[in-house]
Amino acid sequence: MNSATPGSTDTTKAATETAADADTATPISTRPANFLNRRLPTNPFQVLECTDVHVYYGGFQAVRGVSMPFAHNEITALIGPSGCGKSTILRSLNRMNDLVDGARVEGQVRYRGQDMYGKGVDPIEVRRRIGMVFQKPNPFPKSIYDNIAYGPRVTGMNVDSMDELVEQALTRAALWDEVKDKLKQSAYGLSGGQQQRLCIARTIAVQPDVILMDEPCASLDPIATMRIEGLMTELRDQYTIIIVTHNMQQAARVADRTAFFTATVDDTTGDRTGELVEFDLTKKIFENPADRRTEDYITGRFG
Ligand SMILES: Nc1ncnc2c1ncn2[C@@H]1O[C@H](COP(=O)(O)OP(=O)(O)OP(=O)(O)O)[C@@H](O)[C@H]1O
Numbered sequence: 685m686n687s688a689t690p691g692s693t694d695t696t697k698a699a700t701e702t703a704a705d706a707d708t709a710t711p712i713s714t715r716p717a718n719f720l721n722r723r724l725p726t727n728p729f730q731v732l733e734c735t736d737v738h739v740y741y742g743g744f745q746a747v748r749g750v751s752m753p754f755a756h757n758e759i760t761a762l763i764g765p766s767g768c769g770k771s772t773i774l775r776s777l778n779r780m781n782d783l784v785d786g787a788r789v790e791g792q793v794r795y796r797g798q799d800m801y802g803k804g805v806d807p808i809e810v811r812r813r814i815g816m817v818f819q820k821p822n823p824f825p826k827s828i829y830d831n832i833a834y835g836p837r838v839t840g841m842n843v844d845s846m847d848e849l850v851e852q853a854l855t856r857a858a859l860w861d862e863v864k865d866k867l868k869q870s871a872y873g874l875s876g877g878q879q880q881r882l883c884i885a886r887t888i889a890v891q892p893d894v895i896l897m898d899e900p901c902a903s904l905d906p907i908a909t910m911r912i913e914g915l916m917t918e919l920r921d922q923y924t925i926i927i928v929t930h931n932m933q934q935a936a937r938v939a940d941r942t943a944f945f946t947a948t949v950d951d952t953t954g955d956r957t958g959e960l961v962e963f964d965l966t967k968k969i970f971e972n973p974a975d976r977r978t979e980d981y982i983t984g985r986f987g
């Protein structure tokens with residue numbers, strides 16, 4: 685695990701520094717689509733940060749008051765019982781909730797210091813930089829090659845050699861050796877685990893900064909799951925990875941930091957609204973949690 689990362693558990697300090705760095709950030713919308721600068725933020729927590737985020741679906745409040753940073757070169761796991769808002773928060777991190785009818789995000793999500801929901805920010809560019817892998821592998825009904833080439837083509841990326849880009853993305857996603865002789869075949873001919881690695885390769889192909897994964901191993905067998913977990917720990921060196929998982933062993937194995945969410949019931953409305961209970965180094969969450977609710981959940985007494 686990568687728990688010796690600068691910043692340690694001092695997230696308050698991180699949040700303060702983030703605010704100070706904000707003015708120097710280049711607006712997302714003014715960067716060219718093929719922007720490749722992988723300049724590290726001065727503060728590793730500056731990559732992505734939620735401040736007092738509330739998410740509503742119509743009149744229903746799904747998530748209340750979430751504040752937490754997500755660090756560069758780390759894997760952050762979001763865990764908690766079903767319905768506590770993990771997917772909702774994950775989708776708010778790349779404006780995917782914009783595509784959900786009636787969804788509304790309040791509060792601030794900062795990406796490299798800039799308000800992601802601010803005026804003039806292009807949500808498509810946000811999603812290119814902050815890619816998403818879903819629970820069920822969802823390859824396009826195209827060839828393996830075209831699945832990877834699609835994103836760079838539609839986003840107008842300046843690519844010298846598409847063949848090279850496809851090979852690189854598939855290699856990084858640990859799939860190249862298995863598919864290099866059948867690139868023109870349909871992606872639907874791959875196994876579930878291969879399809880999920882293809883989806884990860886497709887996400888990487890547009891050169892994102894952050895990868896969001898919503899239960900990426902939920903439909904996979906243990907061998908495919910181990911491959912994806914191995915892949916995540918390799919990708920951590922280049923990306924910020926945020927993963928929702930119901931598998932606590934998985935969180936313990938791969939995540940540097942873990943956030944535990946739960947839902948509390950409003951006595952008046954009966955609504956179950958999700959909130960962040962505790963966020964810390966994974967080891968701390970699993971071995972010595974500060975909150976009783978976290979302990980009950982990880983020891984299986986609740987949820
Ligand atoms: N599109 C939607 N429209 C209305 N309500 C929604 C929508 N998506 C989620 N919700 C509600 O928001 C709350 C949080 O849902 P969310 O899917 O974020 O939970 P989750 O923690 O990811 O659950 P799970 O572990 O089952 O995937 C739930 O009460 C859910 O019913």
Ligand SMILES: [Mg+2]
Binds near residue numbers: 770771772898928
């Ligand atoms: Mg979910």
